[in-house]
Amino acid sequence: MISRRDFLQVSMAASALYGTSGFGNWAKLAAQQALTQDDLLKFDTFGNVSLIHITDIHAQLKPIYFREPEINLGVGAANGQMPHVTGADFRKAYGIEDGSPSAYALTYNDFSSLAQGYGKVGGMDRVATVVNAIRADRPDALLLDGGDTWHGSYTCHHTEGQDVVNVMNALKPDAMTFHWEFTLGSERVNEIVEGLPFAALGQNIFDAEWDEPAELFKPYKFFERGGVKVAVIGQAFPYMPIANPRWMFPEYSFGIRDENMQAMVDEVRAAGAELVVCLSHNGFDVDKKMAGRVKGIDVILSGHTHDALPEPVQVEQTFIIASGSNSKFVSRIDLDVRDGKMMGIRHKLIPIFADVITPDATITKLIDDQRAPYKAELEEVIGTTDTLLYRRGNFNGSWDDLICDALINEREADIAMSPGVRWGPSILPGQEITREDIWNVTSMSYGEAYRTEMTGEFIHTILEDVGDNLFNPDPYYQQGGDMVRIGGMGYRIDINKPQGERITEMTLLKTGEAIDPSKTYVVAGWASVNEGTEGPQIWDVVESHIKKQGTIKLDPNNSVQVVGA
Amino acid sequence: MKFTRRDALALGLGATAVAMLPMRALAAADEAIAAFTGGAETGEGGITLTAPEIAENGNTVPISVDAPGAASILILAAGNPTPGVAQFTFGEAAGSQAASTRIRLAGTQDVVAIAKMADGSFVKAQSTVKVTIGGCGG
Numbered sequence: 001m002i003s004r005r006d007f008l009q010v011s012m013a014a015s016a017l018y019g020t021s022g023f024g025n026w027a028k029l030a031a032q033q034a035l036t037q038d039d040l041l042k043f044d045t046f047g048n049v050s051l052i053h054i055t056d057i058h059a060q061l062k063p064i065y066f067r068e069p070e071i072n073l074g075v076g077a078a079n080g081q082m083p084h085v086t087g088a089d090f091r092k093a094y095g096i097e098d099g100s101p102s103a104y105a106l107t108y109n110d111f112s113s114l115a116q117g118y119g120k121v122g123g124m125d126r127v128a129t130v131v132n133a134i135r136a137d138r139p140d141a142l143l144l145d146g147g148d149t150w151h152g153s154y155t156c157h158h159t160e161g162q163d164v165v166n167v168m169n170a171l172k173p174d175a176m177t178f179h180w181e182f183t184l185g186s187e188r189v190n191e192i193v194e195g196l197p198f199a200a201l202g203q204n205i206f207d208a209e210w211d212e213p214a215e216l217f218k219p220y221k222f223f224e225r226g227g228v229k230v231a232v233i234g235q236a237f238p239y240m241p242i243a244n245p246r247w248m249f250p251e252y253s254f255g256i257r258d259e260n261m262q263a264m265v266d267e268v269r270a271a272g273a274e275l276v277v278c279l280s281h282n283g284f285d286v287d288k289k290m291a292g293r294v295k296g297i298d299v300i301l302s303g304h305t306h307d308a309l310p311e312p313v314q315v316e317q318t319f320i321i322a323s324g325s326n327s328k329f330v331s332r333i334d335l336d337v338r339d340g341k342m343m344g345i346r347h348k349l350i351p352i353f354a355d356v357i358t359p360d361a362t363i364t365k366l367i368d369d370q371r372a373p374y375k376a377e378l379e380e381v382i383g384t385t386d387t388l389l390y391r392r393g394n395f396n397g398s399w400d401d402l403i404c405d406a407l408i409n410e411r412e413a414d415i416a417m418s419p420g421v422r423w424g425p426s427i428l429p430g431q432e433i434t435r436e437d438i439w440n441v442t443s444m445s446y447g448e449a450y451r452t453e454m455t456g457e458f459i460h461t462i463l464e465d466v467g468d469n470l471f472n473p474d475p476y477y478q479q480g481g482d483m484v485r486i487g488g489m490g491y492r493i494d495i496n497k498p499q500g501e502r503i504t505e506m507t508l509l510k511t512g513e514a515i516d517p518s519k520t521y522v523v524a525g526w527a528s529v530n531e532g533t534e535g536p537q538i539w540d541v542v543e544s545h546i547k548k549q550g551t552i553k554l555d556p557n558n559s560v561q562v563v564g565a
Numbered sequence: 566m567k568f569t570r571r572d573a574l575a576l577g578l579g580a581t582a583v584a585m586l587p588m589r590a591l592a593a594a595d596e597a598i599a600a601f602t603g604g605a606e607t608g609e610g611g612i613t614l615t616a617p618e619i620a621e622n623g624n625t626v627p628i629s630v631d632a633p634g635a636a637s638i639l640i641l642a643a644g645n646p647t648p649g650v651a652q653f654t655f656g657e658a659a660g661s662q663a664a665s666t667r668i669r670l671a672g673t674q675d676v677v678a679i680a681k682m683a684d685g686s687f688v689k690a691q692s693t694v695k696v697t698i699g700g701c702g703g
Contacts, residue, residue: 241621
């Protein structure tokens, strides 16, 4: 039988290639329940270049809980392929024992009880310790930030990203690409980027008026590391003006632009690049497709879809690394580059167990300094929960159920809609819910909660539209979010049908009646992409609802019937 | 409150212009192709059409086409009520046979480019452009 290690050896044309994730060691240690910082960081330095990848932090500077998805369906060629594997199947694929730290970090099962045992994850002061340890092994390691960094918390919102910028700058990244950063508005993004002490990259960030590369963002940057000429090419989120409000950054245009990506790869190769790294916010399936179409990329550091994979996924000669979200993971990738070619790869997805990894005291202080002016507001307890609150997954998470309940009750609506974003930490049963917790799952620069009337037909159109952004069999037509969350209404979705035919059996839950296409319903929602949306901020709506409830207790949500998975 | 399509777009959760494309439009596109080619077969290759996979704004979608050696290039938005977009004619002294423009798309549809080559043969390229207001990014 061919082993995974052999597979990596034979599947790349270069000789002397070998790859190992280091995951085997980790799993074994996990089984022994003896996790130490040294174990987590253990890595036999390899080759001559090291990359450190962190992505989709969403402004989570402090340790949090984060439950990985239970439902993460792939359609077409992605069906059953990583990262569209969850739970027991995921553990089986990587040889992870039930109940082990790896099981806790990478899968959803028994989350509440494992979280009690293993504690919180993430925290940028812990990440700093890991980065410093890798730099101790390899002083010129490249630290690359995949974006979705300056968004997602109370302090980030109130400082317009400055808190995260200050903390990240202290970690001294070498380059970064972007997505939610642009929702700060182009003026603020430009202001921060102009002052960044590292490269702001995006070969697909264009000037909207002239359809030419934007001046402020460079397509790539060269680094000399371990005697190797490394080119890092940035790829920002392609669908920013569609998935987020275009009016906030009207000067910019994006898109996948893989023909320009190929041109950039050819350009850096011609200029002597021996290693080509793509720092991407495409989302995993888009990266996989791009890797098959663009020739000459050695490594894609993949962000956006928040997948955490303990081993690289190989597409022809390109290795794709997925490093999770919310500061829960850091990836270390060591590469052997010789004679102008990548000859070997060794990779480790390092889970940031907050109780195991010693925080870097300087960064802890820096984070606390950012939070100090807001401490009282952040820590105010709004309620408690008896139910595990989480978001990640293709359909409703319990956090979304709670938000939809809040919208229906506070805004007196029949039906609620909540965006299928993938960020937002989890809260364990028995835990208090603070204002910070509410902002962690709602904070954004366009959080107004609208209330309006829609016909049944129109609600159907919306569901079909969002469904196609998730389940179109061609990844280039997906946007990388999850399905819009619905409160007060059930439906059936056949994910393999074409747009217009996926959604059936829409039912108004409070009456049990079928949704009438011609009838009008009151719908409350938030996160509108268009200018001028009116309503209270969603975090205020949710806070008011939780305050009234006192203790949150949610029934399991079985209102979405999924077919074709 | 009356709910118009424009208001719907303001909700951000995915209003759409995906609605059925009228058969009339598709027939009109076929007619326009037939008028341009005189009914001749269209081959593949030798023409590159660049268009976004998903339009950022359906009202102004940047496209470009490049067909080295073409005498003229016809561009159609197959799903628009009036499919004709442009026809570019290149003189013998033209340095290249490429063009860029922006087009308005009524909904998700195929954009079609057909080039008439110097020898009188035709080549075709097409690309599906999705027009959507998605609303939810990861």
